[in-house]
Amino acid sequence: MTRPTPTDNEREVTPVDIVVSKADEEGNIEYANPIFYKLSGYSKKELTFAPHSILRHPDMPKVVFKYLWDELKKGNEVNAFVKNLTKDGAFYWVYAYVRPAFNADGTLRNYISTRKFMSKNARKTIEPLYKELLALEKSAGVEASEQALFKLLDGKAFNDVMDSIQNN
């Protein structure tokens, strides 16, 4: 499938929307709810077992996904702001809560992402931050952007910092 060309068109995620999907251990889509399809512009057929990276927007810094996967593999949950790319090149921002779900015997069942709208204030903080991280990745690599991100956290937990950015 050819990648859509990003445009400046934005899809609105409203405060009542809950956008859910489930992934296997490689990030392939096992389930998504109707608003996930509606926002992305893809059909259920197009997305079933497609990698979640089909939604990857080029404005997203790599370090966010690196952090997400590092934590998920450790069994931890992650709160993260994500800009997604739709089938027609538009974008939408979400605040995602991603977690692993386990079977009774302790093995991994799947990963679940529950996304909601991003607050206006969060947008003001995250857009310039992601721009800076992306620029660092281009000039100095992902490790440099990872260092910048951890410096910004100043010893606080990533999820707590993201929550305070969303709620302030």
Ligand SMILES: Cc1cc2nc3c(=O)[nH]c(=O)nc-3n(C[C@H](O)[C@H](O)[C@H](O)COP(=O)(O)O)c2cc1C
């Ligand atoms: C449950 C779950 C949901 C995900 N949702 C998204 C998403 O909405 N948008 C996105 O770009 N990546 C999402 N990802 C991360 C992708 O798997 C992938 O790491 C990311 O798109 C970066 O792609 P790349 O690793 O090929 O560069 C999700 C991963 C999981 C486990």
